[in-house]
Amino acid sequence: MNSEDKNNSARKVAEAMVDNMQANQQNPNFDDEKERSFQEARDKVFANRKIINIGIIGCGGIAKNHAFSISLLENNARKIWKWKESKQKIKPVLYALADIEGSKAEEFAQHFPAKKIYKGANAGNELIDDPDVDAVFILVPTVDHLGYVLRAAEKGKHIMLEKPAAFSPDDIRKMIEARDKHKVVLQVGLVMRSSSPIYYLKKLLSDNKEKWGSLTNIVYSDSQQKPYTNDPTHPSTWRRDKNKAHAGVLFEHDIHDLDGMISILGKVDEVYAKIKYFAGYAGIEDSVAALVTFKNGVTFSMNCMWNDLNYDCRKYEIFFEKAKIRIIADGRDEKLAEVFVQYLDEPEYEIEMKTMDDYFFKQIGMPHVKAEIPGPYYAEDLRFIMAIVENNIESEIKAEYGKYVQEVIEAIYHSNEIGNVVKIREKLL
Numbered sequence: 001m002n003s004e005d006k007n008n009s010a011r012k013v014a015e016a017m018v019d020n021m022q023a024n025q026q027n028p029n030f031d032d033e034k035e036r037s038f039q040e041a042r043d044k045v046f047a048n049r050k051i052i053n054i055g056i057i058g059c060g061g062i063a064k065n066h067a068f069s070i071s072l073l074e075n076n077a078r079k080i081w082k083w084k085e086s087k088q089k090i091k092p093v094l095y096a097l098a099d100i101e102g103s104k105a106e107e108f109a110q111h112f113p114a115k116k117i118y119k120g121a122n123a124g125n126e127l128i129d130d131p132d133v134d135a136v137f138i139l140v141p142t143v144d145h146l147g148y149v150l151r152a153a154e155k156g157k158h159i160m161l162e163k164p165a166a167f168s169p170d171d172i173r174k175m176i177e178a179r180d181k182h183k184v185v186l187q188v189g190l191v192m193r194s195s196s197p198i199y200y201l202k203k204l205l206s207d208n209k210e211k212w213g214s215l216t217n218i219v220y221s222d223s224q225q226k227p228y229t230n231d232p233t234h235p236s237t238w239r240r241d242k243n244k245a246h247a248g249v250l251f252e253h254d255i256h257d258l259d260g261m262i263s264i265l266g267k268v269d270e271v272y273a274k275i276k277y278f279a280g281y282a283g284i285e286d287s288v289a290a291l292v293t294f295k296n297g298v299t300f301s302m303n304c305m306w307n308d309l310n311y312d313c314r315k316y317e318i319f320f321e322k323a324k325i326r327i328i329a330d331g332r333d334e335k336l337a338e339v340f341v342q343y344l345d346e347p348e349y350e351i352e353m354k355t356m357d358d359y360f361f362k363q364i365g366m367p368h369v370k371a372e373i374p375g376p377y378y379a380e381d382l383r384f385i386m387a388i389v390e391n392n393i394e395s396e397i398k399a400e401y402g403k404y405v406q407e408v409i410e411a412i413y414h415s416n417e418i419g420n421v422v423k424i425r426e427k428l429l
């Protein structure tokens, strides 16, 4: 096209636009029609999009991990849609906060802003009753888990519930019934199931079954600084109160590790334990030595302690006939865990975190969304959101797992009381 043709063409377009504008000005319904067509276009774009408004109840220590994960998920929503090719474009958003101590909710909101903040004795119930809240994270002391779960399920809200799920397995059964009745997602915060080193162990065990020989013993020790001292690092005094926490170090802390081993080794056969209460808080044990025998023959010996040191470290030594694995998870370290393997006389080598992370995300079929901290809480919350996206009332981290590990823990306490071995009932799991 030469320059004269171009000018003619531009003139025609301009004349058509002017004609169009004049016609629009003469049309008395022009503004209404314009608004309607905009609305239609908007509706078309948003038809497949849904915001999941998340409410956090309990703005304390663990809430920070979850709020951070939710903000990462919000920012990575597009990647999640692409992965699932889901028809519904779901985006999780931190929408509301609730805490009985209003100042805690206010302070939390400085770092993780939310549209609504509920404060005071009825804050949690008000958040659950808010019709704009779709899913709740229940992150309060254990004593209040059951009431909130039953109320949230009845209101049709999806539930991410921190561990221990409840005071008793029977209370967890009630939660499961409510989940099924009201068709909501109920996930329990058994975060080891979303920890890549624990997950990777399964692969190591199956890949090397022949080469390493039998898995003979797992020796586990964990010592954590007392989490209830009211110093700035450990302000949660409720953990030394049996009425709020129900029990001590095994129930509150090492439930994770016992559940992690169950996720790898399967059903427990029997348990034997000695439990002590050095700090003198009734019902709050701070020393547990337990032998847990799995049905596959593996013996897992657990030593769980609370200490007064500035020390927080889990260690696993997993012995095979011809090899060993050492796992060190120092709670004060940036690294989630260090995993070392040794086969016969060959030099011990470390498995890189990236190797374990990549394998984990691939196996669970989830996008390895780039996160500043690709920690287990992020993967755990991603699984919760995906259970909602998939309209799946059973999350991958089933409430049944929470019930099972608590049945085993009860058996451990019972063994200490009767001074004898306790067999795990067959019907469990």
Ligand SMILES: NC(=O)c1ccc[n+]([C@@H]2O[C@H](COP(=O)([O-])OP(=O)(O)OC[C@H]3O[C@@H](n4cnc5c(N)ncnc54)[C@H](O)[C@@H]3O)[C@@H](O)[C@H]2O)c1
Pocket (backbone or CB within 6 Å): 057, 058, 059, 060, 061, 062, 063, 098, 099, 100, 101, 104, 123, 124, 138, 139, 140, 141, 142, 144, 162, 163, 164, 189, 190, 191, 235, 236, 237, 238, 252
């Ligand atoms: N998965 C994990 O690794 C992990 C780690 C720590 C704690 N947890 C669990 O998370 C839960 C909370 O523990 P935390 O360490 O964050 O405790 P925390 O004491 O730090 O925080 C609890 C918050 O809940 C508020 N609260 C108490 N009762 C409430 C109620 N009825 N309604 C509303 N708000 C209430 C408190 O004011 C506080 O702000 C517990 O179940 C605990 O076992 C899990």
